[in-house]
Amino acid sequence: MTAIARNVLLRYQQSFSVQSGCFLQAHVLSLCTPGSLYWRHRPLPIIICQKFASLSYGTSPLNVFTLTIKRVKSYRTHIMIRSLSSSRALQGEVPLTSDQYPSIKRGRFSQVCPDDVAFFESVLPGRVVTGSDDLEAANTDWLRMCRGQSKVLLRPQATDEVSTILKYCNEHNLAVVPQGGNTGLVGGSVPVFDEIIISTSLMNQVIEFNSLSGILTCQAGCILENLELFVQEEGFTMPLDLGAKGSCHIGGNVATSAGGIRFLRYGSLHGNTLGVEAVLADGEIFDGLSSLRKDNTGYDLKQLLIGSEGTLGIITAVCILCPPKPRSVNLALLGCRSFQAVLDTYKFSKEKLGEILSAFELIDCESMKIQETYGGHVNPLQGETLPFYVVVETSGSNKDHDELKMSSFLEEVMGKGYVVDGTIASESFQFKNMWSLREGIAASLMKAGVVYKYDLSFSIEGFYELVDVMREKLKGDALHVCGYGHLGDGNLHLNIVGPTLSKEFLSLIEPFVFEWTSDRGGSVSAEHGIGFKKRDAIQFSKTEKQIGIMQQVKSIFDPKGILNPYKTIPSGS
Ligand SMILES: O=C(O)CC[C@@H](O)C(=O)O
Numbered sequence: 228m229t230a231i232a233r234n235v236l237l238r239y240q241q242s243f244s245v246q247s248g249c250f251l252q253a254h255v256l257s258l259c260t261p262g263s264l265y266w267r268h269r270p271l272p273i274i275i276c277q278k279f280a281s282l283s284y285g286t287s288p289l290n291v292f293t294l295t296i297k298r299v300k301s302y303r304t305h306i307m308i309r310s311l312s313s314s315r316a317l318q319g320e321v322p323l324t325s326d327q328y329p330s331i332k333r334g335r336f337s338q339v340c341p342d343d344v345a346f347f348e349s350v351l352p353g354r355v356v357t358g359s360d361d362l363e364a365a366n367t368d369w370l371r372m373c374r375g376q377s378k379v380l381l382r383p384q385a386t387d388e389v390s391t392i393l394k395y396c397n398e399h400n401l402a403v404v405p406q407g408g409n410t411g412l413v414g415g416s417v418p419v420f421d422e423i424i425i426s427t428s429l430m431n432q433v434i435e436f437n438s439l440s441g442i443l444t445c446q447a448g449c450i451l452e453n454l455e456l457f458v459q460e461e462g463f464t465m466p467l468d469l470g471a472k473g474s475c476h477i478g479g480n481v482a483t484s485a486g487g488i489r490f491l492r493y494g495s496l497h498g499n500t501l502g503v504e505a506v507l508a509d510g511e512i513f514d515g516l517s518s519l520r521k522d523n524t525g526y527d528l529k530q531l532l533i534g535s536e537g538t539l540g541i542i543t544a545v546c547i548l549c550p551p552k553p554r555s556v557n558l559a560l561l562g563c564r565s566f567q568a569v570l571d572t573y574k575f576s577k578e579k580l581g582e583i584l585s586a587f588e589l590i591d592c593e594s595m596k597i598q599e600t601y602g603g604h605v606n607p608l609q610g611e612t613l614p615f616y617v618v619v620e621t622s623g624s625n626k627d628h629d630e631l632k633m634s635s636f637l638e639e640v641m642g643k644g645y646v647v648d649g650t651i652a653s654e655s656f657q658f659k660n661m662w663s664l665r666e667g668i669a670a671s672l673m674k675a676g677v678v679y680k681y682d683l684s685f686s687i688e689g690f691y692e693l694v695d696v697m698r699e700k701l702k703g704d705a706l707h708v709c710g711y712g713h714l715g716d717g718n719l720h721l722n723i724v725g726p727t728l729s730k731e732f733l734s735l736i737e738p739f740v741f742e743w744t745s746d747r748g749g750s751v752s753a754e755h756g757i758g759f760k761k762r763d764a765i766q767f768s769k770t771e772k773q774i775g776i777m778q779q780v781k782s783i784f785d786p787k788g789i790l791n792p793y794k795t796i797p798s799g800s
């Protein structure tokens with residue numbers, strides 16, 4: 228695939244071209260009045276401030292796609308275009324999920340017929356996609372491990388449209404899968420069989436921002452990074468940040484209770500989401516778009532929707548509490564000779580940096596190698612190769628004070644021998660590179676072979692034990708065993724790279740990894756959710772009783788089971 232422009236700064240009037248066949252998403256990182264473009268029915272989410280720019284696009288006879296931004300008013304000197312290409316998206320055939328899991332039978336749902344499509348067209352004129360080529364990307368998950376066979380994708384723009392669609396689907400026994408940015412890692416946002424895909428990509432409006440309280444109300448399809456830029460303009464920041472920020476949708480983040488690198492500082496979306504609007508299976512609207520900080524009126528029902536992965540309702544809008552934007556951020560990459568030294572560094576960072584500590588992330592040596600080999604990164608610490616690296620970030624409000632704290636912390640951890648090498652980011656490109664070194668591991672791993680992913684929670688002390696255990700167990704079989712993740716949250720990303728997709732190889736890993744985790748009181752899904760791929764692993768983290776209650780809740784919200792079937796609740800149920 229032709230490389231497309233990445234992080235191009237377009238000044239005044241410029242354009243860039245991509246070859247036909249690229250799966251292109253472009254975001255104008257300037258946010259006010261949303262608009263959207265389509266190219267070959269694939270979403271090209273554009274949020275553009277029309278006050279400052281106008282936008283035109285077109286395809287030439289050679290099928291070269293051109294996007295042009297014209298500056299019309301003088302206010303800004305540049306508009307940033309961030310183009311994300313998914314080079315994987317259209318390469319190679321992903322085996323159908325139904326072929327890989329023959330024991331999972333299609334539910335007794337109706338098949339979409341021409342009358343259904345005609346109805347959808349009447350509700351969403353021009354926003355019903357039916358060609359199988361055009362549905363390929365939406366049918367396939369980010370990891371290219373799950374592929375469904377949906378024949379219909381719907382693009383509502385408003386909550387009442389979602390309501391009309393779901394009411395119809397429920398009455399006609401049609402199963403649906405909600406889809407945001409399709410960046411999930413557990414196969415939760417793609418169909419397993421032929422479920423209708425309901426995309427939130429056109430529901431991308433900011434509804435309101437209260438600059439006194441920092442409360443943002445927006446539609447579910449807003450892209451996280453665009454929201455970050457939007458609230459930054461108002462002096463705030465989003466309480467979450469993750470590698471997929473350039474394409475994930477806030478509705479998907481809330482539906483999966485996504486974690487990410489700011490969890491350590493700002494906590495979970497269960498705490499930061501003040502309100503949720505969702506459409507329930509029968510088309511009724513769950514009108515919970517409250518912006519109240521305090522509301523202690525009985526059961527907090529929105530909490531059930533947060534993290535329900537589209538199995539209880541389709542989230543259409545959310546209300547998020549945004550903290551003030553930190554005025555000073557410091558970032559360092561440190562190297563340690565042992566995991567104990569990492570723990571000592573973490574303990575000391577809590578003592579020394581206190582409330583300004585905003586991230587503490589681990590990259591082990593194998594993950595660093597992946598980034599050097601497949602991610603095009605150069606290890607910023609060029610001395611001896613070390614077994615562990617940590618990314619430490621502070622976010623505060625007093626530049627001099629924070630810099631002093633960070634530098635005295637670094638001096639002391641080096642003096643104590645916990646850290647043997649380190650570097651501080653000073654230029655903005657260094658901040659970007661350091662974060663991409665950590666956040667880009669998942670994408671780089673995809674180039675190394677077939678990735679078996681485990682997203683586990685442990686006590687911080689026991690964070691790394693399983694990586695060593697698996698390395699020993701898979702000696703000679705695995706290509707790579709990588710351990711990285713959100714150390715400060717006890718959230719390990721164990722990624723095992725094998726040469727092929729194979730049941731034999733998988734049997735060396737599962738159920739061992741889940742049993743080991745369960746025996747230590749850990750969780751088999753720290754932040755990625757359960758989706759399709761981990762639905763049988765949930766039993767290692769929840770009791771039979773708890774799973775039974777989940778099933779009862781599901782039957783109250785969705786008696787016919789049309790919402791994201793085969794996901795989250797174990798397959799035996
Ligand atoms: O790929 C993974 O296992 C983790 C992805 C993401 O949660 C991260 O923290 O980078």
Ligand SMILES: [Zn+2]
Nearest residue numbers: 487712720754
């Ligand atoms: Zn993560």
